[in-house]
Amino acid sequence: MDNHRTASQDSHYDVIIIGAGASGLYCALTAGRRGRRVLVLDHANKAGKKILMSGGGRCNFTNYFVEPEHFIGSNPHFCKSALSRYPSWEFIAMVEQHKIPYHEREHGQLFCDDSAQDILTMLLNECSAVGVQVRLNTQIDSVQALDNDKNDKNDKKARFKLLTSKALSKKDKQAQKDLAHQSTAVQASFCCESLVVATGGLSIPTMGASGLGYELAQQFGHSLITTDASLVPFTFTDKTGELIRTLAGISIPVIASNERISFKLPLLFTHRGLSGPAMLQLSNYWQTGETISINLLPDIDMTALFLTHKKSHPRQLIRTVLADYTDNALPKKLLAALQTTLWDDIKDKELANIKDERLIELGETLNGWQLKPSGTEGYRTAEVTRGGIKTDEVSSKTLQSNYQDGLYFIGEVLDVTGWLGGYNFQWAWASGFVCGEVV
Ligand code: FDA
Numbered sequence: 139m140d141n142h143r144t145a146s147q148d149s150h151y152d153v154i155i156i157g158a159g160a161s162g163l164y165c166a167l168t169a170g171r172r173g174r175r176v177l178v179l180d181h182a183n184k185a186g187k188k189i190l191m192s193g194g195g196r197c198n199f200t201n202y203f204v205e206p207e208h209f210i211g212s213n214p215h216f217c218k219s220a221l222s223r224y225p226s227w228e229f230i231a232m233v234e235q236h237k238i239p240y241h242e243r244e245h246g247q248l249f250c251d252d253s254a255q256d257i258l259t260m261l262l263n264e265c266s267a268v269g270v271q272v273r274l275n276t277q278i279d280s281v282q283a284l285d286n287d288k289n290d291k292n293d294k295k296a297r298f299k300l301l302t303s304k305a306l307s308k309k310d311k312q313a314q315k316d317l318a319h320q321s322t323a324v325q326a327s328f329c330c331e332s333l334v335v336a337t338g339g340l341s342i343p344t345m346g347a348s349g350l351g352y353e354l355a356q357q358f359g360h361s362l363i364t365t366d367a368s369l370v371p372f373t374f375t376d377k378t379g380e381l382i383r384t385l386a387g388i389s390i391p392v393i394a395s396n397e398r399i400s401f402k403l404p405l406l407f408t409h410r411g412l413s414g415p416a417m418l419q420l421s422n423y424w425q426t427g428e429t430i431s432i433n434l435l436p437d438i439d440m441t442a443l444f445l446t447h448k449k450s451h452p453r454q455l456i457r458t459v460l461a462d463y464t465d466n467a468l469p470k471k472l473l474a475a476l477q478t479t480l481w482d483d484i485k486d487k488e489l490a491n492i493k494d495e496r497l498i499e500l501g502e503t504l505n506g507w508q509l510k511p512s513g514t515e516g517y518r519t520a521e522v523t524r525g526g527i528k529t530d531e532v533s534s535k536t537l538q539s540n541y542q543d544g545l546y547f548i549g550e551v552l553d554v555t556g557w558l559g560g561y562n563f564q565w566a567w568a569s570g571f572v573c574g575e576v577v
Contacts, residue, residue, distance in 0.1 A: 150296060151177040151271075153577045154330040156350070158185035158272050160566035161549025162336030163261040168574025170268030177328065178265070178272045181305040182346035185272055186258040188338070191345065192563070197254030199233065200226040200567070201560040202246035208561045210422055211553045212363050216529035217565060220537070224568035226560075236260045247559045277305040279325070281333065281354055283542060296329035297544040332544045332577035336570070339523025339550040340365060347517070351551035352527065358542040361528045363553040367520035369562075370421045371413035372430070372511035379512070381475055382407050388469050393433035394420045402436055407472075410515060418558050421514055422524060432507040434476075435467055441501030445494065452490035456481055456500070459489070480504070522562055526553040537573040548573045 153169050155162045158180035166176045178185075189197055201208075204226050209217045230248065233240060238260060239251035250256050265272065279301040303325045337351035352362055374382055385407035392405045394416035406414030420430060447459050460473055468476075477485050481500055484492050514520070527547050531540045537552075539545040548569040556562040 149177070149326070149328050151175050151328060151330045152295075153177070153332045153334065154179060154298070154300060154328055155334040155336050156180075156278055156354075157336035157338060157549070157551075158182070158274065159336060159338050159549065160186065160189055160261075160563055161338075161570040162334070163265060164567045164570030165334055165336060165548055165574040165577070166270040166272075166570075167261065167264040167268060168571050169577050170265060170270040172575070174577065176265075176268075176270045177330070178270060179276045179278065179300070179302065179328075180272070180274050180346070181277050181348070183275055183305075185262060185274065187345045188342070189258045189261075189563075190254050191342075192254055193249050193560075195254055196249040196251075197257045198243075198247050198249050198560040198563070199240070199257050200229050200248050200564045202226065202242065202248065204561065204564050208557045208559070209565065210524070210555050211529060213529045213553075216532075216534045216552075217554050217568075219534045220568040220572045221564070224571040226564055228571075229564070229567050232260065232264075233257070236263075245559055275305045276302045276326075278350060279303055281357070283358070283545075284329070295331040298330050298333040300328045300330070300333075302326050302328065332546065334546040334548060334573060334577060335551060336548050337551050339526065341367060341370075341517045341520040341523050343517060347523075351547070355527045355539075355547065355551075358539060358545055360531050360539065360541065360547075363525040363528050365523050365525035367514050367517045368422050368524035368555055369418045369521035369558055370514040370516065370519060371408065371411050372417055372421065372424075373411040373513050373515060374509070375512040376510075377479075378509055379411065381479055382411055383409055385472055385475055388472055389414060390434065390467060390469070390472065391436060392416050393436040395431050395433070396420065396423060396428060399423045405432065411511070412509075415558055418521070422555060422557065424511070424514075426513065427510075429508050429510045432509060433505045434507055435463060435504055437467075438463070438505075439501070440504040441498050444489070444497040444501050448489040448492070448494075448497065453488045455486065455488065456484065456492075476504075521558070522550060522555055524555045526551050529553050535572070536576045537569055538576070546573045546577060 152174040153176045155166050155178045158178045162178055166178050170176045206218045238256040240248050241251055242248055282299045284296055284299055335351045335354050340347050386409045389404050389406045393400050393402045401416050401419040403416035404414045405416045480503055529552055532547055537546045537548050549566045554565055556565050
């Protein structure tokens with residue numbers, strides 16, 4: 139490593155934050171306000187890339203109704219302290235102070251009227267107002283805990299030393315390979331008293347996601363809860379997959395559930411599988427191999443409806459009974475596809491000629507279609523990473539490591555995953571805030 143060194147510099151900061159994303163920037167501005175000398179390092183060429191792409195470009199920055207129940211993790215109590223000390227109205231107050239126009243959508247979700255850029259600009263302005271330095275295109279090569287006895291006498295509080303080099307783009311990497319012996323990597327070293335890991339999760343690698351946070355946690359003796367893509371669409375490979383693909387573009391209100399939870403929200407058929415808020419929310423609670431249940435007509439007891447119609451309109455066909463719902467709940471194309479899949483054998487029979495047991499079975503299927511996803515679209519499209527650094531080994535009050543003084547973990551890198559609806563950003567702000575208050 140040393141023979142690659144063409145420039146060297148040691149700089150001391152009170153706080154170094156790895157990751158200029160949502161939690162890192164919030165932590166930086168909070169610590170900066172307390173007069174701390176803060177440096178934020180990021181390997182990406184731009185800060186807050188996920189903020190910019192969030193909420194379809196309008197950033198669902200928080201939610202009016204934030205409860206611990208909106209978060210999952212192996213220790214469900216861990217998030218309570220930070221969330222209660224930094225409620226959503228604190229962030230809303232900052233948004234209003236910056237005169238960012240916003241609006242509420244269903245379920246208390248708050249979005250920018252104009253652009254997610256407004257939120258990022260606000261955070262960067264708040265950071266620069268308190269002297270926070272943000273250094274992009276910086277790759278972290280190593281992090282070392284300093285032995286206090288050996289510290290420089292003038293630099294007693296340095297607990298960590300970081301070696302960094304210029305993060306190389308694909309083009310740069312190729313150029314460097316071509317030059318084989320003449321490395322252009324500039325290396326700089328930084329020391330700090332408090333080191334905050336805010337590197338986020340693994341979703342959307344093209345946006346700068348990396349496993350560095352998990353590696354650092356393990357370096358300092360922390361355990362990880364298995365990570366997986368979450369808030370992510372489901373995929374299907376069997377016949378159901380073929381059926382779903384033919385219905386791409388159709389959206390219907392459903393109740394999507396498994397044994398642990400259910401969500402009454404829209405479902406979207408896509409060319410790749412099932413998406414929409416109902417599926418994304420359920421994915422937080424889904425384990426590989428599990429079956430999911432979809433109530434296609436959540437407001438109607440289909441079994442009761444079929445049996446009543448059998449008495450009152452015995453000559454009706456099933457599709458005629460369901461035709462009443464084709465305007466909104468069951469679009470015609472979906473009804474036709476369901477008929478082929480679910481009741482092809484009785485499609486031309488009058489209700490009077492269909493056994494009650496068969497009607498009950500069909501009613502139960504429409505109110506609880508059992509599907510077995512083959513998987514999910516994975517980190518490529520997932521909004522978040524489920525799992526992460528085990529929270530039992532981190533203080534819920536300060537976010538400090540139980541094993542290494544001065545080391546902190548915030549945001550999505552921890553095993554705290556929020557629902558869809560602004561909860562993941564609220565966790566980022568809240569964990570960034572409580573950490574920024576103590577570093
Ligand atoms: P975040 O990912 O924001 O930041 C991590 C930073 O660390 C990045 O800047 C990255 O470059 C940097 N980094 C990673 N590895 C590094 C390394 N090796 N060296 C240096 N730097 C490194 N949530 C929500 O509440 N409302 C919403 O509307 C949305 N919408 C949304 C859309 C999409 C497409 C995605 C992918 C995600 C969302 N989310 C969301 C989730 C939300 O974006 C996410 O939970 C937060 O950004 C997490 O904040 P963090 O600070 O933990 O990580």
